[in-house]
Amino acid sequence: MKKLNFNDIQALPRLERMHLINSLGGIKSANLIGTMDAVGNENLAIFNSVIHLGSNPPMLNFMMRPHTVERHTYENIKDTLFFTVNHVHEDWVDSAHQTSAKYEREESEFDKVGLTAEYRDNFSVPLVKESLVKMVCSFVNDYPIKEQNCHLIVGQIEALYYHEDIQHDDGFLDLTKAKTAGIIGLDGYVKTNSLKRYDYARPNEKPSLK
Ligand SMILES: Cc1cc2nc3c(=O)[nH]c(=O)nc-3n(C[C@H](O)[C@H](O)[C@H](O)COP(=O)(O)O)c2cc1C
Numbered sequence: 001m002k003k004l005n006f007n008d009i010q011a012l013p014r015l016e017r018m019h020l021i022n023s024l025g026g027i028k029s030a031n032l033i034g035t036m037d038a039v040g041n042e043n044l045a046i047f048n049s050v051i052h053l054g055s056n057p058p059m060l061n062f063m064m065r066p067h068t069v070e071r072h073t074y075e076n077i078k079d080t081l082f083f084t085v086n087h088v089h090e091d092w093v094d095s096a097h098q099t100s101a102k103y104e105r106e107e108s109e110f111d112k113v114g115l116t117a118e119y120r121d122n123f124s125v126p127l128v129k130e131s132l133v134k135m136v137c138s139f140v141n142d143y144p145i146k147e148q149n150c151h152l153i154v155g156q157i158e159a160l161y162y163h164e165d166i167q168h169d170d171g172f173l174d175l176t177k178a179k180t181a182g183i184i185g186l187d188g189y190v191k192t193n194s195l196k197r198y199d200y201a202r203p204n205e206k207p208s209l210k
Contacts, residue, residue: 032047046097063150084134096181
């Protein structure tokens with residue numbers, strides 16, 4: 001097995017180090033974050049850092065890169081206090097990936113990549129019509145992470161939309177049925193297969209299947 005210590009990693013060429021380290025956190029969720037600026041320009045961008053924070057109240061968070069260049073998603077969220085999170089379906093990962101290109105503020109990534117903006121329940125932020133799992137979130141907090149000059153954005157789930165046929169009786173959403181894509185690093189998209197579901201684990205008991 002290959003071994004790299006800190007100094008070996010630091011000595012790697014920049015792009016090789018980036019691809020290597022970006023793969024280490026494991027297979028990530030593929031989400032599109034939808035926003036609108038104060039004058040009505042829609043924005044859509046792919047993020048692989050969305051994770052749930054807690055269920056009561058329902059909240060999630062995601063990581064925003066350093067604000068050293070224009071970051072439309074970040075600026076729009078700070079201006080309008082709302083955003084949407086939309087699961088990427090494996091059939092349209094090419095469109096989802098293309099949203100990471102640096103489009104102008106006035107250009108809508110929805111139009112550029114061929115996805116459809118959808119507005120529900122009087123929220124003024126765009127959802128992705130093609131997504132089978134999607135939500136509207138309100139901005140809760142912005143935590144600067146000084147070690148990497150990033151921002152951890154916390155949002156509260158205000159409305160959730162999903163196809164009922166992917167839900168189990170206990171609430172669990174089977175995202176393999178929704179064909180939600182996963183991401184390795186920043187450019188490797190994967191399909192998912194269901195392995196097993198387990199009951200709540202207790203010390204000294206064998207894991208039991210649901
Ligand atoms: C697979 C993938 C995952 C990404 N994940 C993130 C992320 O978690 N946080 C982030 O700030 N940028 C992430 N990006 C980069 C943004 O998608 C990119 O900066 C985009 O241009 C932002 O658009 P905006 O300026 O319209 O917000 C990711 C890009 C790719 C290709």
